[in-house]
Amino acid sequence: MQSFSNSRWAAALFATLALGLVPLPVQAQTTLTLKTSSVDLPDPLHQFKGEGADAVNNNCLACHSAEMIQTQPKLNAATWTAEVNKMINVMKAPVDKADVAAIVNYLVANYGTK
């Protein structure tokens, strides 16, 4: 009789645990409501303009704003080249090597020492 009593106890314990693990049916009726909030898209005024601007807009605005470039002191060609290479090599900017010259030319023309 000792073994019968033990197995009943085990069955009761199992039932208690199982009940606790079964999710209640009411949870399946929960509805998911998506919300839309307004966002500010990048201001076109804060992109680069003029001849050759596309190369800079396409390569240099993914991580920071144009102001990061526009607020720097005027730099010469060698320093702008080093800066673009720093973005590529250190910051891992995904810049096509073929675009580097166009980027540097634009930066020197607009933000370079005369």
Ligand code: HEC
């Ligand atoms: C992969 C992301 C990424 C891209 C793309 C990127 N930058 Fe940066 N840039 C950074 C980070 C990170 C910093 C450092 C910000 C800080 O110090 O808070 C930075 C800083 C700068 C600075 C400030 C001076 C300095 O060296 O910290 C300049 C100027 C700059 N970037 C120019 C550019 C130009 C030009 C391009 C396009 C060729 C470019 N960035 C593209 C990530 C990027």
